[in-house]
Amino acid sequence: xxxxxxxxxxxxxxxxxxxxxxxxxxxxxxxxxxxxxxxxxxxxxxxxxxxxxxxxxxxxxxxxxxxxxxxxxxxxxxxxxxxxxxxxxxxxxxxxxxxxxxxxxxxxxxxxxxxxxxxxxxxxxxxxxxxxxxxxxxxxxxxxxxxxxxxxxxxxxxxxxxxxxxxxxxxxxxxxxxxxxxxxxxxxxxxxxxxxxxxxxxxxxxxxxxxxxxxxxxxxxxxxxxxxxxxxxxxxxxxxxxxxxxxxxxxxxxxxxxxxxxxxxxxxxxxxxxxxxxxxxxxxxxxxxxxxxxxxxxxxxxxxxxxxxxxxxxxxxxxxxxxxxxxxxxxxxxxxxxxxxxxxxxxxxxxxxxxxxxxxxxxxxxxxxxxxxxxxxxxxxxxxxxxxxxxxxxxxxxxxxxxxxxxxxxxxxxxxxxxxxxxxxxxxxxxxxxxxxxxxxxxxxxxxxxxxxxxxxxxxxxxxxxxxxxxxxxxxxxxxxxxxxxxxxxxxxxxxxxxxxxxxxxxxxxxxxxxxxxxxxxxxxxxxxxxxxxxxxxxxxxxxxxxxxxxxxxxxxxxxxxxxxxxxxxxxxxxxxxxxxxxxxxxxxxxxxxxxxxxxx
Amino acid sequence: xxxxxxxxxxxxxxxxxxxxxxxxxxxxxxxxxxxxxxxxxxxxxxxxxxxxxxxxxxxxxxxxxxxxxxxxxxxxxxxxxxxxxxxxxxxxxxxxxxxxxxxxxxxxxxxxxxxxxxxxxxxxxxxxxxxxxxxxxxxxxxxxxxxxxxxxxxxxxxxxxxxxxxxxxxxxxxxxxxxxxxxxxxxxxxxxxxxxxxxxxxxxxxxxxxxxxxxxxxxxxxxxxxxxxxxxxxxxxxxxxxxxxxxxx
Numbered sequence: 001x002x003x004x005x006x007x008x009x010x011x012x013x014x015x016x017x018x019x020x021x022x023x024x025x026x027x028x029x030x031x032x033x034x035x036x037x038x039x040x041x042x043x044x045x046x047x048x049x050x051x052x053x054x055x056x057x058x059x060x061x062x063x064x065x066x067x068x069x070x071x072x073x074x075x076x077x078x079x080x081x082x083x084x085x086x087x088x089x090x091x092x093x094x095x096x097x098x099x100x101x102x103x104x105x106x107x108x109x110x111x112x113x114x115x116x117x118x119x120x121x122x123x124x125x126x127x128x129x130x131x132x133x134x135x136x137x138x139x140x141x142x143x144x145x146x147x148x149x150x151x152x153x154x155x156x157x158x159x160x161x162x163x164x165x166x167x168x169x170x171x172x173x174x175x176x177x178x179x180x181x182x183x184x185x186x187x188x189x190x191x192x193x194x195x196x197x198x199x200x201x202x203x204x205x206x207x208x209x210x211x212x213x214x215x216x217x218x219x220x221x222x223x224x225x226x227x228x229x230x231x232x233x234x235x236x237x238x239x240x241x242x243x244x245x246x247x248x249x250x251x252x253x254x255x256x257x258x259x260x261x262x263x264x265x266x267x268x269x270x271x272x273x274x275x276x277x278x279x280x281x282x283x284x285x286x287x288x289x290x291x292x293x294x295x296x297x298x299x300x301x302x303x304x305x306x307x308x309x310x311x312x313x314x315x316x317x318x319x320x321x322x323x324x325x326x327x328x329x330x331x332x333x334x335x336x337x338x339x340x341x342x343x344x345x346x347x348x349x350x351x352x353x354x355x356x357x358x359x360x361x362x363x364x365x366x367x368x369x370x371x372x373x374x375x376x377x378x379x380x381x382x383x384x385x386x387x388x389x390x391x392x393x394x395x396x397x398x399x400x401x402x403x404x405x406x407x408x409x410x411x412x413x414x415x416x417x418x419x420x421x422x423x424x425x426x427x428x429x430x431x432x433x434x435x436x437x438x439x440x441x442x443x444x445x446x447x448x449x450x451x452x453x454x455x456x457x458x459x460x461x462x463x464x465x466x467x468x469x470x471x472x473x474x475x476x477x478x479x480x481x482x483x484x485x486x487x488x489x490x491x492x493x494x495x496x497x498x499x500x501x502x503x504x505x506x507x508x509x510x511x512x513x514x515x516x517x518x519x520x521x522x523x524x525x526x527x528x529x530x531x532x533x534x535x536x537x538x539x540x541x542x543x544x545x546x547x548x549x550x551x552x553x554x555x556x557x558x559x560x561x562x563x564x565x566x567x568x569x570x571x572x573x574x575x576x577x578x579x580x581x582x583x584x585x586x587x588x589x590x591x592x593x594x595x596x597x598x599x600x601x
Numbered sequence: 602x603x604x605x606x607x608x609x610x611x612x613x614x615x616x617x618x619x620x621x622x623x624x625x626x627x628x629x630x631x632x633x634x635x636x637x638x639x640x641x642x643x644x645x646x647x648x649x650x651x652x653x654x655x656x657x658x659x660x661x662x663x664x665x666x667x668x669x670x671x672x673x674x675x676x677x678x679x680x681x682x683x684x685x686x687x688x689x690x691x692x693x694x695x696x697x698x699x700x701x702x703x704x705x706x707x708x709x710x711x712x713x714x715x716x717x718x719x720x721x722x723x724x725x726x727x728x729x730x731x732x733x734x735x736x737x738x739x740x741x742x743x744x745x746x747x748x749x750x751x752x753x754x755x756x757x758x759x760x761x762x763x764x765x766x767x768x769x770x771x772x773x774x775x776x777x778x779x780x781x782x783x784x785x786x787x788x789x790x791x792x793x794x795x796x797x798x799x800x801x802x803x804x805x806x807x808x809x810x811x812x813x814x815x816x817x818x819x820x821x822x823x824x825x826x827x828x829x830x831x832x833x834x835x836x837x838x839x840x841x842x843x844x845x846x847x848x849x850x
Contacts, residue, residue, distance in 0.1 A: 040656075041709025043754055044664040101735040107723040107788060109746035112738050134737030152747055158663065159750055166722035169713070177709045178701070200701055201617055229659045263635065266661040321634075340744070344663065351662055351680040352637075466647040510652035514617035515702055518651035 004445060005205045009035045009174070010429050012193055012209035014181045014236055016042035018157070018411065019393025020215030021164045021173075022418020023425060028171035030426035035207060037179045037196060039231050042165045046217050046229040047414060050157025051269035051344060053139060053149035054415070055408035056100040057093065060113050060135040062126040063147035069093040071145050076406060077589045079143045079300050081547035081557065083250065083402025083565070086587040088379050092400050092416050099415045100136060100150050107163040109152050110136040111341075121276030121332050139341075140274040141407040143300035149408035154269050154344045157411055164415075178515075179205065182523055184212065184239050184389070185436075185444045191389035192436045194239070195448045197523070202514045204448060206441055210432040211425050214240055214383075214391040215418075218371035222532050224473035226368040227260050227267035236395040238527025240375045241534075245385035247567035247580065249376035249397030251531065252538035255405055255548050256482050258304040260367025263322035264352045267369065268345055268362060270407040273297040275341060277330040279308065280361065281316035284327070302404045302548040305366035309482050312365075320363065327361040334358070366482055370394065370410060372401045372548070373535075376567055381421030384567070388432065390425050392417040399565065402584075403547025455522045456512035461505025465522045468506070472499050472532050480536050485552045489540035496533045497575060503529045534568040534577045541579060542566065559591050605632040607683060609641065610691045611653070615702045625691075626650075638671065638678035638692070642704075654703035662820060665753030668695055668760065669704050675757040677820045695760040708756040715776045719799050721783065724791045742787065749782040749828055751821050758815035758825060770804040774815035774825040777806055781828040784835060793839040801840060806833045 011027045013020045016038035027034045038045070059067040072093040077084055104110055115133040119125050128137075141149040152159040168175065178199040185192040185206070193208040216236030220228025240246040258279070259268040273279075278286045279297055291307045292299045299307075308326055311317070317324025330338060330345075335358045338346050342357075349355040349362055375391035376384045377398045383389040391398075393414045398421075400413050454460055479492035503526040512519040544558035545551045563584055568577040607630050614623035628645050639660045646653045658666040660679045667678040670693040672686060683690070698706035715721075758774035759765045765773045772780075780800050783789045800806045809829060816826040 040658055040664075040666060041712065041754075043712070044658045044666045044709075046659065046664075048753075049659045049661065049663045098731045101733075102729050102731070104735045105723075105725075105727070105729045105788070107786065109738075109743040109750060109786075110735075112740040112743050114740045134739060136735055137740075152743070152750075155747070155751060158753075159747065162750060163723075166716070169716055170720075170722045175713070178707075200707075229664065230657055264660075348661055466651075508651070510650070514615055515654065516652055517646065517654055 005203070006208060007035060007205065008208045008434070009033050010209060011211050011213065011425055012207050013037070013213045013215055014194065015215030015217060015395065016175060016177070017045035017047035017215060017217055017393060018161055018164055018414035019418045020213065021168050022415050023213050023215060023392055023422040024173045025164070025167050025171060026419060026422025027426050027429070028173055030430065032426055032429055035174045035176060036168070037181055037207065038175060038177045039180055039199065041177045042168065042175060043161060045161060046232055047411070048158045048161045049229060049267070050411045051154040051267065052141065052271035052274065053151035053156045053408050054100060054160070054411040055141065055144065055148045055406065056096040056150055056412060057146070057148055058097055058100065058136055058138065058150065059146070060132050061137045061147055062128050063140065064138050067146035067148055069097070072096070072148065074589060075144050076400065076409060078594050079404050079406040080402025081404055081594055082559070082563065082586070082591040083253070083546055083584060085379065085399040085585045086589060087585050088398050088400050090587065091379065091420060092413065095416045095419060096412045099412070099419060103160060103163060103415065104136065106167055108159050111151055111153065113137045139271055140298060141270050142273070142295070142298045142304065143406045149271070149274065151271065153340065154271055154342050160411060160415070180235065180520065181239060183444060183448055184243055185441055186243055186386055187436070187440050188245070190387045192440060195444050197520070199515050199520065202516060202519070204445060206445060208434070208436065208441070210434055211388045211390060211429045213425055214375055214389070214395050215393050216395045218394040219531050220368050220371065222472065222476055222528055222535070223368035224477045225260065225265045227257055227265055228369070233524055233528055234371070234531045235524060235527065236391070237374055238531055240383065240389065240391070241530065241568070241570045242527060243386065244569065244571050246383050246389065247376045247385065247569045248534055249373055249399060250403070250538070250566050251373040251534035251568055252542055252549050252566060253372035253403045253547060254368060254535060255301060255370035255372060256305040256366040257369035258301060258308055258366050259328050259364040261348070261353055262320065262325040262363040262365050265367045266348055266352055268328060268348070268364060269342070270301070272328060272330050272342060272345060275337065276333055277328055280327040280329050281311060282318045283316070287311050287316065300404055301407060302550070305482050306550055308366055318363065325363045325365045328364045329361050330357050331359060370405055372403060372405055373397050380424035381417060382424065382428070388428070390421055392421045403549055451523065452512070452519065455506060455508055455519060458507030460507065462507035463502045463505045464509065465506050465518065465525050468499050468502055468525055468529070469521070472496065472529055475499070476532055476535065480539060483550050483552050484539055486540065489536055492536040493533065493540055496529060496536055500526070500529045500533060500575065530570055530577070537577055538566045538568060538579065563591060605688050606630070607632050607641070608689050609645065610689070611704065612693045613703055614700065616700055617702070632683055636683040638681045638683070639667065641683060642678065654701065654705045656705045663753065665755035668708070668755040668757050669693065670695060670760070675760040675818050677755060677757070680820070695756050697759050697765050698756055706756070708754065711756065711759070712754045712775070715772060716779065719772065719776060719780050721779050723783065723786060723789050725788055726790060736788070738787070746782060746786050749778045749785070749823060752778055752823055753821055755820060757818040757820055761814040761818045763812055763814070764808050764810055768804065768808060771808045772800065772805050774829065777832050778823060778825055778828045781832050784832065793835060797836055797839045797843070800832060801836045806836050
């Protein structure tokens with residue numbers, strides 16, 4: 001084994017998006033040292049791409065009047081199709097107004113209430129009150145009873161991340177960017193840190209810490225068409241699962257966003273519909289009111305995505321060389337509104353589709369967008385199976401979202417989970433001591449060094465990593481999409497099992513020297529295929545429909561058998577995940593009719 | 602779309618292997634409809650040369666990772682369509698920033714140093730009160746802060762700046778724009794004297810030679826010239842005030 005650099009700290013955070021950085025700030029405020037590892041400079045994290053906003057029941061704007069955390073709680077639980085942890089949802093909805101105000105204190109230029117009368121695009125009239133002027137305003141989003149989504153134009157994630165990162169700078173938290181955690185170091189009971197690979201020069205580095213926090217975001221890039229950034233490959237999830245003792249929760253719960261731009265799959269924020277945009281079919285007919293007369297375009301995301309797919313299947317899609325799509329129409333919102341409140345969208349349409357949305361229709365189709373599942377933790381963010389391991393944000397499943405996340409609840413979750421879990425991490429770390437055996441670290445480093453050597457030498461085979469990856473992406477796209485059925489899911493599982501075998505026979509075509517990008521992909525591929533198997537196999541076993549998991553062969557929600565969470569373990573040497581189940585925590589709102597049709601919301 | 606064959610000439614150098622001198626490598630690709638430099642580079646890596654280094658993250662012109670010099674002009678690669686370029690395309694890494702390898706440069710460290718130097722966070726003596734309502738702000742003020750806050754720190758303005766190419770300590774348009782963002786923010790309690798310390802010298806607002814390539818090159822179309830004038834005007838007033846006080850002494 002060659003010499004390696006070692007860093008020791010109190011709290012090690014893997015991922016510098018909003019959840020990771022908010023955790024670091026909390027640790028710093030508790031007097032703890034931290035190191036944040038990130039694939040990219042923090043301000044490039046995928047959190048910055050979140051456009052629409054952050055839900056908090058401030059109730060400042062006219063259409064938010066009367067809102068409160070109770071109603072936000074109910075919307076979240078219904079939205080989750082009763083799959084979420086209600087104690088977590090309660091804590092979340094109570095904390096999020098404080099989080100929004102704190103972000104304001106830290107510099108986020110939230111859009112504010114402007115007093116006066118306004119006419120909405122659909123003709124409704126409202127009046128913003130003088131006494132609320134200058135307070136944080138909100139826009140409408142899907143699946144919410146009130147206008148609750150706080151925003152800065154359509155660059156909300158950007159302004160939040162920049163403000164959060166400014167706090168990280170102010171506190172002097174250490175950030176190591178272009179560093180990738182490739183495995184967890186643990187002794188079977190406690191997590192000790194990670195082995196990481198530098199994306200600057202390829203060297204292996206050991207990070208030892210009293211507590212380790214996974215904050216690596218989602219796995220969107222397992223799918224061929226995803227709104228996610230290219231770095232969203234689920235790495236934190238598979239290095240946790242790779243321990244064999246930490247399970248992933250509800251991996252079959254995958255969100256498709258109704259409006260990805262065809263064919264580049266870049267997101268158009270839900271704010272476009274929240275602000276009054278319509279979905280049109282090939283005849284320019286506004287079809288959503290036919291299916292969802294009450295919530296129309298603003299039913300929950302899973303509902304809108306299903307209705308769009310159903311409408312395309314019925315022959316109303318617009319044919320194109322990239323397959324059928326529908327239109328998003330925001331022309332009636334007017335130039336001024338589009339170029340200020342939906343400005344990034346206008347830019348994206350111009351840059352990537354050559355379209356001016358003030359005059360033209362935007363081609364859209366539901367696109368993979370969000371991972372409800374992730375590293376299963378308790379309500380403190382402490383991972384199942386290993387002491388000293390925590391997870392926050394999209395990479396975690398403390399389970400705020402169950403089987404469908406509401407728009408505007410993900411940015412909100414990143415910050416609230418950073419606050420809440422950051423506090424628990426701090427409490428744990430202050431009471432923990434740094435005890436570990438040097439041998440445990442050496443063993444893990446040697447294991448990773450051998451993996452790298454074998455990939456470079458082609459000892460196990462010469463499978464091409466990009467080919468395996470492409471086939472995995474297509475398998476999920478073709479067989480594990482918005483509507484699912486048993487035979488398709490079985491096809492996916494079979495194909496992915498073959499890919500899992502092949503992923504262990506990858507050999508590099510290039511030298512693998514230094515910061516070689518092919519080696520980076522090769523180190524991830526096995527873990528990525530395993531996540532794809534967790535999604536497909538979990539979906540195959542779950543013989544009901546709940547939230548985003550829509551089985552055509554089992555169209556009804558089945559609370560008697562399936563009001564439970566999937567836990568997916570990967571024991572060493574296994575060819576399939578080992579599935580276990582646990583009950584869902586229901587504290588306040590018993591399962592009821594969410595409505596898949598007219599009253600969906 | 603006509604079936605053009607595109608010829609890419611790409612800068613190659615790995616600082617880990619200094620014995621191999623920098624060179625330009627040629628790759629040929631068939632153009633497809635809607636092709637961007639993001640699509641092209643990934644195709645080259647996956648099909649022709651898996652060792653090629655470059656950076657992309659959001660691929661939607663939101664994150665600022667992929668700036669490079671494309672046919673002589675610094676811009677974001679993800680939003681550059683090949684159909685807007687001739688069939689010969691040259692790609693170089695951004696100058697000024699430290700090279701990671703091939704087309705990848707370390708903008709992250711540069712921007713972090715700049716943010717620390719300018720103390721780019723809200724300076725306030727107020728404590729956050731979790732039980733209180735938020736402080737009010739005029740919506741117009743919020744929008745004015747958002748304008749410079751939209752900077753994605755891609756580095757195009759710095760790479761195309763004559764001063765930044767000569768002086769390593771120059772804050773560049775991005776740095777001055779970042780300072781403008783906090784000057785505009787009523788929550789920031791720094792006085793003109795304090796800002797003068799940060800941007801009142803040659804490495805700040807007065808280092809600019811006024812060529813304004815930054816304004817032309819900004820992919821976010823932030824009015825950098827306006828932000829620079831705003832900061833200069835403020836600093837000039839403060840500078841004159843200091844001078845008058847000195848004379849009075």
